[in-house]
Amino acid sequence: MVNIDCACDNEFARELASYLKNHGLEAKSEESIVVVSDADPEKLLRSFLEYTKRQEYSIRKIDPENFLVSKEVPIEDFGFFRCEMCGYVVSSEEELLIHRRAHGIQLL
Numbered sequence: 001m002v003n004i005d006c007a008c009d010n011e012f013a014r015e016l017a018s019y020l021k022n023h024g025l026e027a028k029s030e031e032s033i034v035v036v037s038d039a040d041p042e043k044l045l046r047s048f049l050e051y052t053k054r055q056e057y058s059i060r061k062i063d064p065e066n067f068l069v070s071k072e073v074p075i076e077d078f079g080f081f082r083c084e085m086c087g088y089v090v091s092s093e094e095e096l097l098i099h100r101r102a103h104g105i106q107l108l
């Protein structure tokens with residue numbers, strides 16, 4: 001059994017569970033969690049997001065039994081900066097410059 005956490009979105013979980021059922025899997029939604037019999041639902045998750053035009057969602061595999069599907073929110077909108085080399089997040093441009101130096105690269 002694999003748990004798919006839909007990030008508190010109960011409606012999303014219901015839709016996903018019925019989509020998986022339509023594809024011959026055993027699936028049920030419990031609030032915002034979908035429990036599915038498939039050992040590797042990642043492919044179907046992707047086609048579900050495509051089918052329902054939810055391109056802004058991303059799938060994260062936490063471990064082989066737990067997936068998280070959530071809306072990607074660009075952190076830049078909240079005044080944060082992300083290191084383009086490793087994804088590290090800082091709250092100011094100065095910190096980002098200092099952090100980048102840790103990669104051994106001097107940016108002029």
Ligand SMILES: [Zn+2]
Nearest residue numbers: 083085086088
């Ligand atoms: Zn970095």
